[in-house]
Amino acid sequence: MERVVTERLGAKKLYPNIDFYSGIVFRAIGIPTEIFTPFFAMGRVSGWLAHWIEQLSTNRIYRPTQQYTGLRNQPFVPIEERG
Numbered sequence: 001m002e003r004v005v006t007e008r009l010g011a012k013k014l015y016p017n018i019d020f021y022s023g024i025v026f027r028a029i030g031i032p033t034e035i036f037t038p039f040f041a042m043g044r045v046s047g048w049l050a051h052w053i054e055q056l057s058t059n060r061i062y063r064p065t066q067q068y069t070g071l072r073n074q075p076f077v078p079i080e081e082r083g
Helices: 002-012 018-028 033-058
Strands: none
Touching: 018 033
């Protein structure tokens, strides 16, 4: 699969990460597309928390550009109902 993806997307300089391949598996087992992003995020939470704990212990912010500044506590709206 990696060879085929590289052949088809390499000319465009697109080199997908693991989320691309995970998405194929998720779709194959019937997981709705709108759930993909939360699944990808769940796999990263432990790393984000590890960075946060490290930042607290050293009193140094390593990645200040990753601070979320968007809306919070928004209701989920299925894609087909979004405007």
